[in-house]
Amino acid sequence: MPFQFKILHSSKKSRARVGKIITPHGDIDTPGFVAVGTNGTIKGIDNATLDAMGVQLMFCNTYHLLLQPGTKVVKEAGGLHAFINRKKPIITDSGGFQVFSLAYGGVHDELKSRGKKKTDGMVLKITEDGVHFRSYRDGSKFLLTPESSILAQKELGADIIIPFDELPPYHIDKDELAKSLARTHRWEIRSLATHLENPQNQAIYAVIHGGVDEDLRKESCQTLTKYPFDGFAIGGSVGKNKRELEELIRFTTPLLPEDKPVHLLGIGDLPSLAATIPSGIDTFDSSYPTKAARHGLLLTKEGGIKIKQGFFKSHFAPIEADCSCFTCLQYSCAYLHHLLKANELTFYTLATIHNLHFMVKMMQETRKLIFEDQI
Amino acid sequence: MPFQFKILHSSKKSRARVGKIITPHGDIDTPGFVAVGTNGTIKGIDNATLDAMGVQLMFCNTYHLLLQPGTKVVKEAGGLHAFINRKKPIITDSGGFQVFSLAYGGVHDELKSRGKKKTDGMVLKITEDGVHFRSYRDGSKFLLTPESSILAQKELGADIIIPFDELPPYHIDKDELAKSLARTHRWEIRSLATHLENPQNQAIYAVIHGGVDEDLRKESCQTLTKYPFDGFAIGGSVGKNKRELEELIRFTTPLLPEDKPVHLLGIGDLPSLAATIPSGIDTFDSSYPTKAARHGLLLTKEGGIKIKQGFFKSHFAPIEADCSCFTCLQYSCAYLHHLLKANELTFYTLATIHNLHFMVKMMQETRKLIFEDQI
Numbered sequence: 001m002p003f004q005f006k007i008l009h010s011s012k013k014s015r016a017r018v019g020k021i022i023t024p025h026g027d028i029d030t031p032g033f034v035a036v037g038t039n040g041t042i043k044g045i046d047n048a049t050l051d052a053m054g055v056q057l058m059f060c061n062t063y064h065l066l067l068q069p070g071t072k073v074v075k076e077a078g079g080l081h082a083f084i085n086r087k088k089p090i091i092t093d094s095g096g097f098q099v100f101s102l103a104y105g106g107v108h109d110e111l112k113s114r115g116k117k118k119t120d121g122m123v124l125k126i127t128e129d130g131v132h133f134r135s136y137r138d139g140s141k142f143l144l145t146p147e148s149s150i151l152a153q154k155e156l157g158a159d160i161i162i163p164f165d166e167l168p169p170y171h172i173d174k175d176e177l178a179k180s181l182a183r184t185h186r187w188e189i190r191s192l193a194t195h196l197e198n199p200q201n202q203a204i205y206a207v208i209h210g211g212v213d214e215d216l217r218k219e220s221c222q223t224l225t226k227y228p229f230d231g232f233a234i235g236g237s238v239g240k241n242k243r244e245l246e247e248l249i250r251f252t253t254p255l256l257p258e259d260k261p262v263h264l265l266g267i268g269d270l271p272s273l274a275a276t277i278p279s280g281i282d283t284f285d286s287s288y289p290t291k292a293a294r295h296g297l298l299l300t301k302e303g304g305i306k307i308k309q310g311f312f313k314s315h316f317a318p319i320e321a322d323c324s325c326f327t328c329l330q331y332s333c334a335y336l337h338h339l340l341k342a343n344e345l346t347f348y349t350l351a352t353i354h355n356l357h358f359m360v361k362m363m364q365e366t367r368k369l370i371f372e373d374q375i
Numbered sequence: 376m377p378f379q380f381k382i383l384h385s386s387k388k389s390r391a392r393v394g395k396i397i398t399p400h401g402d403i404d405t406p407g408f409v410a411v412g413t414n415g416t417i418k419g420i421d422n423a424t425l426d427a428m429g430v431q432l433m434f435c436n437t438y439h440l441l442l443q444p445g446t447k448v449v450k451e452a453g454g455l456h457a458f459i460n461r462k463k464p465i466i467t468d469s470g471g472f473q474v475f476s477l478a479y480g481g482v483h484d485e486l487k488s489r490g491k492k493k494t495d496g497m498v499l500k501i502t503e504d505g506v507h508f509r510s511y512r513d514g515s516k517f518l519l520t521p522e523s524s525i526l527a528q529k530e531l532g533a534d535i536i537i538p539f540d541e542l543p544p545y546h547i548d549k550d551e552l553a554k555s556l557a558r559t560h561r562w563e564i565r566s567l568a569t570h571l572e573n574p575q576n577q578a579i580y581a582v583i584h585g586g587v588d589e590d591l592r593k594e595s596c597q598t599l600t601k602y603p604f605d606g607f608a609i610g611g612s613v614g615k616n617k618r619e620l621e622e623l624i625r626f627t628t629p630l631l632p633e634d635k636p637v638h639l640l641g642i643g644d645l646p647s648l649a650a651t652i653p654s655g656i657d658t659f660d661s662s663y664p665t666k667a668a669r670h671g672l673l674l675t676k677e678g679g680i681k682i683k684q685g686f687f688k689s690h691f692a693p694i695e696a697d698c699s700c701f702t703c704l705q706y707s708c709a710y711l712h713h714l715l716k717a718n719e720l721t722f723y724t725l726a727t728i729h730n731l732h733f734m735v736k737m738m739q740e741t742r743k744l745i746f747e748d749q750i
Contacts, residue, residue, distance in 0.1 A: 039713070042721075047705075077691050077710075085710070314451055326423075330422075330460045331421070334458070335458055335459060338448075342415075344418060345419040345723055345724070
C-alpha cells in the first residue's frame with residue numbers, strides 16, 4: 001500500500017485525533033509512540049520480538065547507519081527491513097540532528113552513552129552545500145548534503161524519510177535563527193526534489209523549524225506547507241521546559257494541514273505526550289522509555305519506579321499486577337532488582353520489554369479516550 | 376519424581392553411555408551440556424527463553440547468590456526455581472570454587488569480567504571449620520563451612536547440590552595436595568551429613584579431587600564412593616592441557632560406580648567434550664559457549680567463526696544454513712557483524728542463543744552416535 005493518512009475520529013474536546021498511517025509495511029495507529037532503534041535494533045530487543053510486541057513504527061538513525069555498516073551494505077542486503085529483519089514500518093531521519101549535535105556541543109545521548117567523547121573538531125565545515133564532518137567511530141571524513149542524506153535514506157529504504165535540516169542551538173539570536181531557518185528551508189526543498197526524482201514508495205515529512213519563536217515557526221509552516229510533503233515533523237529547539245513545548249505545539253499545529261500526520265521529533269516522556277496530544281500530535285519518537293529501562297526506571301500507571309531501591313529486594317510481585325507483558329507475566333520485581341544489582345544483561349532486555357509494552361498500551365488507552373472525546 | 380539415573384545404552388566401542396537423569400523438575404538427557412547462569416540467568420537470555428531452547432540443566436553459583444541477593448531472599452521467594460522462573464532442573468555448586476579462586480589468585484573468569492579486581496586479602500582465614508572471606512561486592516565478612524554451604528544450597532533448593540570442598544592450586548607439592556585432599560574429604564562428609572538431615576528431594580554429588588596425581592585421585596574415589604552420594608563430579612585441577620585432562624578422566628571414571636552419573640566441573644570446550652565422553656562423562660558445565668558468544672565467536676560444525684571479521688560485513692547468510700535456532704532463522708551474519716561492531720546488547724542475546732542451541736544439538740547428535748556405538 002502507498003502512504004496514506006486517515007483520520008478516524010477528531011475529538012470534540014481538543015485538536016486530538018485518532019488516525020491511521022498506512023505504509024508499505026503496515027499500519028500505524030495514531031497517536032502512536034515510535035521506538036528508537038538507532039543502529040537498527042532497539043537496545044536489548046531483537047526485531048522479531050519487537051514486532052510481536054506491537055511496536056508499529058521504529059525510528060532508525062541515518063547518521064549511525066551511514067557510519068556503520070554503511071548504507072551500501074544495507075542496500076545490498078535488500079534494504080533496512082531485510083537487513084534488520086523488521087516486517088513493520090520504519091522511519092529514518094536525515095542525519096542532520098546528530099551532525100549538528102556534534103557542532104554545537106549538545107552531544108546526542110546515544111553518542112554520550114558510548115563513553116567516547118571525540119566531539120571536538122568533528123564538524124569540519126558548514127556551507128550552503130552541506131556539512132563536512134568526521135566519523136565519531138574512526139575519524140574518517142564525510143560530507144552530508146540534502147542530496148546525499150536523501151540518497152542514503154533511499155538506500156536504507158524506510159517507509160518514512162526526513163529531509164536534511166540544520167539544528168541551531170537553543171541559545172541563538174533571532175537574526176541567526178532566521179538565517180538558519182532560511183537555509184533549512186532551502187535544504188528541505190532540495191531534499192524533497194531529490195526524493196521526488198525517485199519516490200520509491202517512501203513518504204517524506206518536512207521538518208518545521210523556528211525554535212521557540214512564534215514568527216519563525218509560522219514562517220516555517222507557511223513555507224513548507226506549500227510543498228508536497230506527506231507529513232510534518234516538528235523539530236529544532238522545542239523549548240527548554242514542558243510549558244514552552246506545550247505552548248509551541250499549541251501554536252504550531254493549527255498552521256499545518258489537518259489531513260497530514262504530525263510528528264514530534266525526539267519527545268517521548270509521559271507529561272510531554274499528555275501536553276501535546278490535545279494539540280493534534282500524531283506520533284512521537286524518543287529513546288526515553290528504553291533508556292529509562294536500562295537505568296532501572298520502570299514505567300507504571302502510578303509513575304516510574306526505581307527497581308534498584310532496597311524496597312524491591314523482597315518484593316515478589318510483578319512490576320504491575322495487571323500488566324500483560326512478557327516480563328510481568330513471568331518475573332518479579334525482586335528478580336529484576338537482583339538482575340540489575342548483578343549487572344546482568346538480561347535485566348536490560350526484560351526492563352525494555354516492559355517499558356515499551358507500557359507505551360504501546362498507554363497509546364491504545366489514549367486513542368480510546370480520544371474516541372470518547374475525553375482528551 | 377525423586378532423583379534417579381537410568382542408563383539407556385552403553386557403547387560397545389568405549390565407556391560412553393546414553394542416560395537420563397530424572398529430577399523433580401524434569402529429565403536431563405546425557406551426555407548433556409549444562410549452561411552456566413551464575414547469578415540465576417544465562418547472560419543475555421531470560422529463563423523462559425532458555426527453557427524453550429531445550430537447555431535441560433542450568434548451573435547457578437552459590438557464592439554469587441549468597442552475596443547477591445542472599446539465599447534468604449531466594450528462600451522467601453519459594454526457592455531458586457520460583458525466584459528466577461526456571462521450570463527445568465538446576466544444579467548449584469558449594470561456593471568453594473570461587474572462594475578458593477580468590478585465595479590462590481586464579482580468579483574465576485566470572486569475577487574477572489566484572490572489571491573489579493578486589494581479590495587481595497579477600498580470603499581472611501582457612502581453618503578446619505571452613506573459610507572466612509570478604510564479599511567482592513561490598514567487603515562484608517562471610518564464613519563458608521561445609522554446613523553453611525549446604526544450608527545455603529537448601530535455601531536455594533536446586534535439584535542437584537555439591538558438597539563444600541577445597542580447591543588447591545595446580546602448582547602444589549604432593550604432601551600439601553594430600554593434606555588438602557584429606558580435608559576436602561572431611562568437608563564433603565560433613566556436607567553429606569548436613570544434607571542427609573534434610574534431603575528435601577535434592578540429590579548431592581561428591582567432588583573427586585586429587586589434582587593430576589593418579590594415587591590421590593584413586594584415594595579420592597575409594598574414599599567418597601563409600602558414602603551414599605547420588606552422583607560424582609570430577610573437580611579440582613584437571614590438568615594444564617587437553618592431554619592431561621583426557622588421561623585423568625580415562626583413569627578416574629572406571630573407579631566410580633557405573634550406575635551413578637558423572638559430571639565434569641567447569642569444562643565445556645568442544646575438544647574436551649570429545650576427549651572425555653568416551654570415558655563415560657555424563658554432564659559438563661562451562662561458561663565457554665556463552666562467553667565465546669559475547670566475544671563474537673560463534674560455534675559451527677566447521678569450527679568457531681569470528682563474526683567481527685571483515686568478511687562478514689556483507690555476508691547475508693545465517694551463521695549456519697541448516698541451523699534451526701531463533702537467530703539463524705531470522706538474522707544474517709552481516710546483521711550480527713553490524714550489531715557487534717555497534718556494541719549493541721541485542722548481539723549478545725542473539726549470539727548466545729545460537730551457541731547454546733549449537734551445544735544442545737551437538738549433544739543430541741552425540742547421544743545418537745553413542746546409540747549407534749560410533750563413539
